[in-house]
Amino acid sequence: MADRPMSAFSDEPTLDGYIAKLEKRSEISPETKVAFCSLRAQRIELASHQDFIREGDAVDRCSFVEEGLVSRYKTMRDGGRQILSFHLPGDMIDLHASLLLVADHGVRTHVPTSILTVAASDILALAADYPELARAFWFDTLVDAAIFREWTLNVGRRSARQRVAHLLMELAHRYNQIGEGDGRRFPLQLIQADIADATGLSAVHVNRSLQYMRGERLIRTQGRMVEIEDREGLARLAEFDDRYLHPEGPRQHPRID
Amino acid sequence: MADRPMSAFSDEPTLDGYIAKLEKRSEISPETKVAFCSLRAQRIELASHQDFIREGDAVDRCSFVEEGLVSRYKTMRDGGRQILSFHLPGDMIDLHASLLLVADHGVRTHVPTSILTVAASDILALAADYPELARAFWFDTLVDAAIFREWTLNVGRRSARQRVAHLLMELAHRYNQIGEGDGRRFPLQLIQADIADATGLSAVHVNRSLQYMRGERLIRTQGRMVEIEDREGLARLAEFDDRYLHPEGPRQHPRID
DNA sequence: CGAAGTTTTGAGGACCTTCAAAAGTTGTGG
DNA sequence: CCACAACTTTTGAAGGTCCTCAAAACTTCG
Known part of the structure; x- marks a missing residue:
């Protein structure tokens, strides 16, 4: 709630x-x-x-x-x-x-x-x-x-599939951070053209990349919800490492007590 | 001090x-x-x-x-x-x-x-x-x-030529900012493989992009020095706008006098 | 229920990559 | 100061990833 x-x-x-x-x-x-x-x-x-x-x-x-x-x-x-x-x-x-x-x-x-x-x-x-x-x-x-x-x-060195996978992983993580979903299911409130604009691809190729991931049982989509079926597989494909999201907070200020 | x-x-x-x-x-x-x-x-x-x-x-x-x-x-x-x-x-x-x-x-x-x-x-x-x-x-x-x-x-939406051109423009500007060169000539202390790594391209294609720019009389190179021959042309090709380098400094702190 | 928006499919082509080798440059030690 | 090795740039050729265009199928929403 x-x-x-x-x-x-x-x-x-x-x-x-x-x-x-x-x-x-x-x-x-x-x-x-x-x-x-x-x-x-x-x-x-x-x-x-x-x-x-x-x-x-x-x-x-x-x-x-x-x-x-x-x-x-x-x-x-x-x-x-x-x-x-x-x-x-x-x-x-x-x-x-x-x-x-x-x-x-x-x-x-x-x-x-x-x-x-x-x-x-x-x-x-x-x-x-x-x-x-x-x-x-x-x-x-x-x-x-x-x-x-x-x-x-992401846009400079990853393949199309990797880019899309990476974006999905980032969103899953960030929705999880704010208490929505469990890191696997999240609302993808984007059309494929938006994903294209975020990944530097064409909308058509985004569509094909998503189809590939569905075919490999990496993700499932139902309406606007995405479910990551195989989290390890998707992370491996995307070479995703969540450390760049820095969930842990900053270095603490040195106390002078 | x-x-x-x-x-x-x-x-x-x-x-x-x-x-x-x-x-x-x-x-x-x-x-x-x-x-x-x-x-x-x-x-x-x-x-x-x-x-x-x-x-x-x-x-x-x-x-x-x-x-x-x-x-x-x-x-x-x-x-x-x-x-x-x-x-x-x-x-x-x-x-x-x-x-x-x-x-x-x-x-x-x-x-x-x-x-x-x-x-x-x-x-x-x-x-x-x-x-x-x-x-x-x-x-x-x-x-x-x-x-x-x-x-x-740059890496997401620009063509190869644009990416390389944009990098050259950025470096020319930044060397100028620190008092080296006049915004046209600067020491390009990179090999083409480095430019490739910066632009998300292959070294071979960087080479061809540079050749194009030389052919169009946009730049000239002699050893490690680059000279931008046609600054407007290069900026137009790159869609370069220096505002992102923010040379002007921050908004001033509101004084409470 | 129709209209608008979105996803999917197909086909052809462009841009860029990879591999390989030649040509040119730089640096180093004798 | 030259000779040689290592590195860098350039060229060529073949191929793949991704793009564009276009239309069909599907979904959403008023």
Whole structure:
């Protein structure tokens, strides 16, 4: 059920979901928590397949996924799109907006999505006053960068089948991290064209790669749900190693007691 | 701390080069500067094509390029290598080591290189005590992530010629940023196999892509020097837009005067 | 129940890879 | 300073992975 108190239907926009994520990684003092939770957040409800931020937009708010699914992407002149990352409930999408002035990529929804935004200046002020939070934001950015690195490897050096398999493994893991599914079943709220944009492939070839994985009894799909039938096999195919997702949290701050 | 020009031949290892980079981006107070410069750094001199950090190594020091050229990379089981980023003199390679415990990628040199390392715990302590520095480190990590995003687009959606062109443009810009060359000529201290590893191509096809660019009078090469003959043409081919390198520095901290 | 969107199939072709060898360059020791 | 080995670049040829285009089958949703 709702082990996450966060809900798209609560009246007051709160960042509890993100705090919960931070707390999984390292202890946060009550004062810091109060300070963070007192940030004035705005909720934005978006339909499916809506652009929330466009490349080149000036940005002065950080955003956070309350419910739904969004991706960040860049586009080429010929219309080609590369998805750079997916963001699940509890993820900060846009933490970098606190320091960078212009979006160098777009953000769009894949399902009806509820997003909370906070003024970038508020985030910055908080980071300046609470070193604990500054470290948490920095860590978040580091994990972000680690995921981008893995994606560069994915599109740069893996075969089509491996790329798709790797994406499925990442999503299964991340849904598991936020308490959805058991690391085997998860809602794949993407059409095959989205998977193509994320893996640098054509939609047709994504389809064929999925068929291969179904044929090999690696995965099963029913509607929007994916079930990983043979987790070891899929991980071996994808050369998936979950360490890049850094579930363990940051190195602890050296205490000077 | 005396102002000393960065040099591979100075006796005392100092991080002046990095401070210079930070100062280009935003003002740093004298006390902060002193604190940073008093970090105990170790110098390591490496020959060409040496592994400095291997994937999976436990890391507890952050490293910084004093002189030379290094790359970060990941490898596949079949030996395939994907270079994730290059680091020029003045760059922090490894800032993420301050919070992450294990290297999720290797680091190796491409020419004889001098690297300075600092204890991760010292960096963390400094970040906790000097919000200015915490913000600078965070910004550095954000720019890192922005470059990874651009590389994901590069290997994911661009053609071979575009990928190689884009890499050359990036290097020309970055050498220019650190005062080497004029944005047109720069030392390409890589063999074609390295370019292949960075762009997700085969060495043979990199060779053919370079020949194409030479044939179109976009670039000229003489030994290890590359000269961009037609900057507009190369930028148009690569769809290069330098904004992802974020030369302008971070959003300023809101002053509460 | 029809319209729009999505997945699947087929066929042909482009881009890039692999393998192999020749040509050119760099570095080293005698 | 030359000779030779090791490395790097270049060329050629054959082949595979993945793409594009197009249409059919299936699903979702108003």
